[in-house]
Amino acid sequence: MTLPFAPKTPVYGGDYNPEQWDAGTVDEDIRLMREAGVNLVSLGIFSWARMEPEEGRYELDWLAELIDKLYANGIMVDLATGTASPPAWMAEKHPETLPVTAEGIRFGFGSRQQYCPSSPLYRRKAAELAGELAQRFGAHPGVVLWHIGNEYGCHIHECFCEECAAQFRIWLLEKHGSVDGINKVWGTDFWSQRYGTIDQITPPRAMPTFSNPGQMLDWRRFCNHQILGCLLGEREQIRKYSDRPVTTNFMGAFRWLDYREWARYMDVITDDSYPEPSDPASACEVAWQADLMRGLAGGKPWFLMEQTTSEVQWRTRNASKRPGQYALWSLERLAHGADGVLQFQWRQSIRGSETFHAGMVPHAGKKSATWHEVVELGSTLQKLGPVVGAPQEANVAIVLDWESEWATMSAVGPQDWSHFRLAREWHRTLWEQGITTDIVGTDADLSRYTVVIVPGVLIDYREFAQRASRAVERGTQLLVVTPTGLVTPELEALQGGYLGSLQALLGVSVTDLYGLTAGVYEHDPMGVPRVHTEESDARDNLVNRLSRAVEVPGAAHSMPLAIDRDELERARDRLMAVDSPKVSLRPGLRGQLWGERVAMVQPDVEVFATFAASGGAIDVAGLPALTRRAVGAGAAWYLATDADGFTRAVIWQLLAAYARVHPAFAGLPDGVEAQERGDFLFLLNHSDRVAELAGIMGKDLVSGGEATGHLVLPPRSGAVIDRR
Numbered sequence: 001m002t003l004p005f006a007p008k009t010p011v012y013g014g015d016y017n018p019e020q021w022d023a024g025t026v027d028e029d030i031r032l033m034r035e036a037g038v039n040l041v042s043l044g045i046f047s048w049a050r051m052e053p054e055e056g057r058y059e060l061d062w063l064a065e066l067i068d069k070l071y072a073n074g075i076m077v078d079l080a081t082g083t084a085s086p087p088a089w090m091a092e093k094h095p096e097t098l099p100v101t102a103e104g105i106r107f108g109f110g111s112r113q114q115y116c117p118s119s120p121l122y123r124r125k126a127a128e129l130a131g132e133l134a135q136r137f138g139a140h141p142g143v144v145l146w147h148i149g150n151e152y153g154c155h156i157h158e159c160f161c162e163e164c165a166a167q168f169r170i171w172l173l174e175k176h177g178s179v180d181g182i183n184k185v186w187g188t189d190f191w192s193q194r195y196g197t198i199d200q201i202t203p204p205r206a207m208p209t210f211s212n213p214g215q216m217l218d219w220r221r222f223c224n225h226q227i228l229g230c231l232l233g234e235r236e237q238i239r240k241y242s243d244r245p246v247t248t249n250f251m252g253a254f255r256w257l258d259y260r261e262w263a264r265y266m267d268v269i270t271d272d273s274y275p276e277p278s279d280p281a282s283a284c285e286v287a288w289q290a291d292l293m294r295g296l297a298g299g300k301p302w303f304l305m306e307q308t309t310s311e312v313q314w315r316t317r318n319a320s321k322r323p324g325q326y327a328l329w330s331l332e333r334l335a336h337g338a339d340g341v342l343q344f345q346w347r348q349s350i351r352g353s354e355t356f357h358a359g360m361v362p363h364a365g366k367k368s369a370t371w372h373e374v375v376e377l378g379s380t381l382q383k384l385g386p387v388v389g390a391p392q393e394a395n396v397a398i399v400l401d402w403e404s405e406w407a408t409m410s411a412v413g414p415q416d417w418s419h420f421r422l423a424r425e426w427h428r429t430l431w432e433q434g435i436t437t438d439i440v441g442t443d444a445d446l447s448r449y450t451v452v453i454v455p456g457v458l459i460d461y462r463e464f465a466q467r468a469s470r471a472v473e474r475g476t477q478l479l480v481v482t483p484t485g486l487v488t489p490e491l492e493a494l495q496g497g498y499l500g501s502l503q504a505l506l507g508v509s510v511t512d513l514y515g516l517t518a519g520v521y522e523h524d525p526m527g528v529p530r531v532h533t534e535e536s537d538a539r540d541n542l543v544n545r546l547s548r549a550v551e552v553p554g555a556a557h558s559m560p561l562a563i564d565r566d567e568l569e570r571a572r573d574r575l576m577a578v579d580s581p582k583v584s585l586r587p588g589l590r591g592q593l594w595g596e597r598v599a600m601v602q603p604d605v606e607v608f609a610t611f612a613a614s615g616g617a618i619d620v621a622g623l624p625a626l627t628r629r630a631v632g633a634g635a636a637w638y639l640a641t642d643a644d645g646f647t648r649a650v651i652w653q654l655l656a657a658y659a660r661v662h663p664a665f666a667g668l669p670d671g672v673e674a675q676e677r678g679d680f681l682f683l684l685n686h687s688d689r690v691a692e693l694a695g696i697m698g699k700d701l702v703s704g705g706e707a708t709g710h711l712v713l714p715p716r717s718g719a720v721i722d723r724r
């Protein structure tokens with residue numbers, strides 16, 4: 001399967017914002033695009049002010065000329081509807097379109113994305129513009145894709161204006177039926193929050209302390225719904241006049257918008273990804289976002305809509321990419337299922353807010369090292385035609401659920417937590433161990449996977465539990481990690497033991513939450529910055545006669561877990577089918593931040609690890625921390641703490657041993673990632689050292705050379721071995 005516009009080589013190009021340049025520069029741009037092997041540009045993302053300079057007067061001839069020129073030069077267009085940045089006349093004539101903060105401040109004009117997603121005027125004008133564009137260009141052979149809006153929600157993911165309040169009320173009544181229905185679900189009988197009429201309900205504006213959690217969760221859902229409504233309004237107009245596929249650019253695991261829902265309206269999934277180059281785990285961020293996009297695309301190809309060739313300008317410190325890293329991370333996206341990479345932006349601005357954001361054509365032009373890398377990657381991609389459309393198969397899945405992330409954010413306690421963080425950390429564990437992972441929703445067919453990880457899915461879903469049970473029966477190893485199954489989809493706490501619908505399968509239930517260790521927190525649970533150091537504690541304790549005698553396990557930094565090492569080692573040895581590198585158990589296992597009192601509800605539960613009699617969980621010492629229950633051909637595991645990275649790796653190896661899952665390629669030097677995509681083996685050297693690889697046979701599409709067992713990869717470089 002290929003992208004709907006079936007390119008023969010991966011797509012390559014960038015955001016093209018030609019309104020910044022004179023005609024001469026545009027001609028030079030097209031020459032340079034050809035030189036760099038560009039075959040797709042995103043046009044018009046910030047062009048509303050040029051497309052409709054006055055309300056109702058459209059000027060599209062300049063765009064027509066440009067699209068023709070690009071097309072004549074073999075460059076396809078991803079045509080943006082330009083609606084991410086409404087023009088000045090809108091703010092002037094219709095100030096009610098400007099978004100309002102929780103504190104009641106209406107934003108001004110002069111930046112971008114300054115629109116209220118509920119504004120009827122904004123919505124109508126945006127849809128009309130999309131319609132104009134679709135009528136004019138919807139059948140142009142050069143326009144292969146529609147780019148609706150841009151990074152929805154990036155700056156404004158909520159608006160607290162009167163219009164949003166009115167729409168929120170309508171949405172609430174539709175969902176809950178009546179004011180009483182809302183009162184019940186939100187639990188407004190507590191704190192005297194009961195509403196008498198619908199008009200009394202407002203968005204969760206600035207408040208003295210915690211907002212009602214039910215209100216917050218519904219607000220998250222409503223905001224997602226409103227912003228999606230903007231996209232759908234434009235999409236409808238486009239569909240009237242054009243049959244070209246539509247997309248909007250996602251931003252990885254962006255927590256404010258439920259991309260799983262959004263993906264249903266996309267013909268092509270595209271993503272923007274800006275990992276921090278000065279973080280050694282950035283290549284993991286690349287993989288995580290890419291794996292998520294592959295999942296959202298449901299196996300169909302996706303592509304990268306934005307990355308930077310080098311530095312961005314919006315961090316406090318903007319590290320540049322190291323030599324080779326731009327191409328390496330681009331190849332990494334392809335390794336994880338992308339059919340191309342586009343960058344923000346083609347020519348680096350010389351004025352405005354993004355002047356110091358790298359581009360494909362930097363300020364120094366062809367003299368720059370960046371330009372050299374841009375051209376080099378272009379020529380590499382032209383050699384990777386065979387990879388286009390190749391499928392990627394994973395045996396392991398991690399469940400990611402936006403509703404649970406929202407529920408976790410909305411609930412006040414029990415912990416300052418993020419389901420997405422947990423999911424990402426487990427993904428990292430697998431990535432570091434060379435395992436390809438799918439990121440799936442709670443509605444996924446789990447029996448396709450030999451291992452499924454459920455990292456803190458707060459909401460208890462009955463159907464998910466049923467699907468999980470069937471998968472386990474058929475052989476899946478399912479690992480459920482706390483905090484999972486604490487609330488219903490309407491945020492009502494489960495009674496009679498947590499884990500709800502999963503209890504029967506896991507064979508355990510959670511009777512008490514325990515722990516709250518200081519762990520990685522920089523502030524204590526009350527939000528007070530932690531200024532104590534061990535040294536200051538010790539000095540103060542010379543004089544603190546009363547408090548120095550009080551033990552506070554909850555302030556410990558970790559929760560050691562007790563395991564029978566020999567038994568665990570033997571289990572692993574017995575089960576490991578091949579000798580993939582084994583993690584030593586010497587450093588011991590550890591939980592952090594959170595622990596629980598776990599009770600057995602089935603007799604046949606094995607305990608792999610218990611909380612130890614020291615550290616943060618001493619009060620639950622001896623109780624299970626990691627359990628396993630064999631069911632049918634598989635097993636259901638439960639982890640009652642937030643494991644640190646080392647512990648996750650050990651647990652993974654146990655799961656892998658039972659599931660007989662191996663890395664795509666074992667025995668690689670440190671820093672080298674291997675990913676299989678169809679018949680192609682991607683080998684990516686993320687390290688600063690030359691990597692020598694043994695046992696590699698086949699043609700390397702990148703260098704054109706033939707590997708006959710031995711392959712040398714320079715620092716920060718990649719190879720794509722054709723194994724057909």
Ligand code: GAL
Binds near residue numbers: 274313
């Ligand atoms: C994205 C945005 C682009 C550009 C880029 C810079 O958020 O879509 O227009 O601003 O960031 O990194």
Ligand code: ZN
Binds near residue numbers: 099116
């Ligand atoms: Zn609003």
